[in-house]
Amino acid sequence: MTSRLTSARSVGLVSCHDCRLLVKEDSPAPGAARCPRCGASLHLRKPGSLARTWALLLAAAIMYIPANILPMTITSALGSVQADTIMSGVIYFMHSGSWEIAAVIFIASIFVPIAKLTILIFLLVSVQLRSHWRPKDRTVLYRITELAGRWSMVDVYVVTILVALVKLGAVASIEAGPAAVYFACVVVLTMLAAESFDPRIIWDVIEEDS
Amino acid sequence: MTLENGNPLRGETEDHGNVTNAAALCEAPKRVLACHNCDLLTEVSGPPGSTSLCPRCGAVLYRRKRNCIDRPLAFALCGVMLFAIALTNPFLAMKSGGFVQESTLLTGILELWKQHLYGLGGLVLLTCVAIPLAQLVGLMYILVPLRLQLCAPGSILIFRVIRHLDSWAMMEVFLIGILVALVKLAKMATIIPGIAVVALGLLTIVMTAAMTTLDPPLMWERLDPRR
Numbered sequence: 001m002t003s004r005l006t007s008a009r010s011v012g013l014v015s016c017h018d019c020r021l022l023v024k025e026d027s028p029a030p031g032a033a034r035c036p037r038c039g040a041s042l043h044l045r046k047p048g049s050l051a052r053t054w055a056l057l058l059a060a061a062i063m064y065i066p067a068n069i070l071p072m073t074i075t076s077a078l079g080s081v082q083a084d085t086i087m088s089g090v091i092y093f094m095h096s097g098s099w100e101i102a103a104v105i106f107i108a109s110i111f112v113p114i115a116k117l118t119i120l121i122f123l124l125v126s127v128q129l130r131s132h133w134r135p136k137d138r139t140v141l142y143r144i145t146e147l148a149g150r151w152s153m154v155d156v157y158v159v160t161i162l163v164a165l166v167k168l169g170a171v172a173s174i175e176a177g178p179a180a181v182y183f184a185c186v187v188v189l190t191m192l193a194a195e196s197f198d199p200r201i202i203w204d205v206i207e208e209d210s
Numbered sequence: 211m212t213l214e215n216g217n218p219l220r221g222e223t224e225d226h227g228n229v230t231n232a233a234a235l236c237e238a239p240k241r242v243l244a245c246h247n248c249d250l251l252t253e254v255s256g257p258p259g260s261t262s263l264c265p266r267c268g269a270v271l272y273r274r275k276r277n278c279i280d281r282p283l284a285f286a287l288c289g290v291m292l293f294a295i296a297l298t299n300p301f302l303a304m305k306s307g308g309f310v311q312e313s314t315l316l317t318g319i320l321e322l323w324k325q326h327l328y329g330l331g332g333l334v335l336l337t338c339v340a341i342p343l344a345q346l347v348g349l350m351y352i353l354v355p356l357r358l359q360l361c362a363p364g365s366i367l368i369f370r371v372i373r374h375l376d377s378w379a380m381m382e383v384f385l386i387g388i389l390v391a392l393v394k395l396a397k398m399a400t401i402i403p404g405i406a407v408v409a410l411g412l413l414t415i416v417m418t419a420a421m422t423t424l425d426p427p428l429m430w431e432r433l434d435p436r437r
Contacts, residue, residue: 005218005266006251008244013251015244018370019430022244022251037434038366077398093393101393104386139247139267150380153337157387158394160334163325164318165304165311165395172306172398176327184333191377203248203267 007200007207014042046198050124056193057120063185064113071177073159075166083177086110086155108154109183116145116152116190120197130205142199149194152187156180217253218265243271243427278425283353285420289346289413296409297339302388306399315339315406342379342417348372349420356432366433376421381414 008015014025014033018040023033025044033042046052071083084092086109093102119141126138159180166174241253247269254262254272262271275281296315303312316339322331348368355362388410392401431437 007249008251009249011251013244015246015249018373020243020246020427021430022242036436037430038370040370096397098393101390104390108386135248136267139269143247143269146377150377150383151386153380153383154387154390156330157334157338157384158390160318160322160330161302161388161391162394164313164321165302165391165401166398167311167321171309176322176325176330181327181330184330188333195377199247199267200245200249203250 007203009044009204010207014044016040016042017046045200045204046196049196049198049201050128052196053120053124053193056189056196057117057124060113060186060189060193061117063182063189064117067179067182067186068110070179070182072155072179072183073162074175074177075172076175077172085179086183089155105155105158108151112148112152113186113190116149116194119145120190120193123197123199123202127201127205130209132206132209135202135206138202139199142194142197142202146194149187149191152190153184156184156187217255218250245269245271272427273422273425275423275425275428278423278428279353279356281423282349282420283357285416285423286346286349286353289416289420290343290350292409292413292416293343293346296406296413299406299409300404301406302392302404303402304395304399305402312404315410337378337380338384341375342381342413345372345375345379346417346420349424352429352433356429361433366435369429369433373426379417381410381417385411385414 008022012025013022015022016035016038019035019038021035021037023035023042025042034040035042068086070085072086072089073084075082075084086105090102090106090110093099093105123138123142126133159176162174163176166172241255242251243254244251245264245267248264248267250264250266252262252264252271256262256274258274258276261273263269264271299314301313301315301317303310305311316335319331319335319339322328322334349372351362352365352369352372355365388407392403395401
């Protein structure tokens with residue numbers, strides 16, 4: 001009698017992704033079966049997890065470049081036109097003394113997306129190298145990326161509110177720049193990437209090798 | 211509120227054989243869950259109000275809730291009413307010189323639409339209005355019949371959709387956005403926050419409360435068509 005920990009997969013059970021019912025994996029083609037309780041299609045692991053996550057991450061990384069170079073907002077006040085990128089917005093708040101707001105935008109728009117891309121790439125590479133290094137901590141990293149991703153949307157919302165409020169014709173108006181679109185794409189793509197990664201494969205690799 | 215580790219199931223597979231063991235586990239879906247983060251089979255137990263953690267990776271396996279139908283139903287009802295207030299009342303007004311520029315929650319989205327930024331406008335509309343509203347209405351559709359010991363048609367599909375949409379409802383992020391925009395405009399003009407801002411702030415709290423007082427494993431047992 002062994003006393004090692006048992007995963008659902010090792011005893012031939014599939015946990016439904018939607019309602020978490022444990023179902024016996026006896027169908028020859030996994031994916032074709034449906035959960036008897038909620039009707040979701042059953043998969044042992046999220047299908048094509050590695051390839052999908054890589055694809056979404058690469059797309060996000062590409063979009064991140066124009067999101068930072070192009071202007072986020074275009075402000076015209078009394079004839080003068082000023083284009084602001086994400087970073088110039090942060091610098092503006094730092095100079096005007098609003099440290100807290102500068103920190104919020106820096107963390108939400110620059111730190112979180114980069115951290116998310118780095119963590120997910122690290123997780124993908126570590127799984128593909130069949131790493132046994134601290135699986136619990138890597139799972140925690142995954143949970144952080146899953147939770148923190150949504151907060152990057154702050155800047156997109158700020159642009160929306162500014163555009164809605166400031167339209168005083170010739171006196172002052174703010175328009176959304178092209179970077180707003182690219183940045184929104186980065187946030188959505190990284191959220192989808194985090195959703196398509198299956199943290200259970202971190203543990204599968206260790207179980208298969210032992 | 212107690213926090214405890216679930217009991218990991220120890221491997222006895224070699225002695226008893228996979229099939230019988232797996233069958234025994236299937237018969238007790240209430241107590242045994244596979245961790246969604248590391249696939250460990252764990253027995254969850256504990257009184258209502260307690261939280262079971264995965265003993266291997268630390269993920270929250272199951273939070274048991276008290277009054278898990280009444281409470282989310284009350285919050286969802288409250289949320290729908292707050293939504294009506296937030297959508298119909300003035301949101302923010304800007305005073306600069308002689309001009310007063312008033313806007314509602316939907317004006318910003320319309321403005322993005324007018325500037326041909328359809329994707330961006332659609333994204334804001336979805337994440338801040340459509341998805342949270344759909345979640346609240348969907349919850350009410352499922353919970354009112356459940357409260358009366360009935361099951362509305364399509365409940366299972368709707369509950370699945372509600373759970374999938376969870377990470378795409380971002381009203382709390384929108385609130386931070388309002389704060390940042392207010393500070394940014396403070397030097398340019400006077401900003402007068404309207405009733406809709408207050409309603410939206412309350413709505414964020416109520417929305418979170420409605421989602422966290424739900425007990426999904428218990429809901430699935432109630433909705434189970436095989437019963």
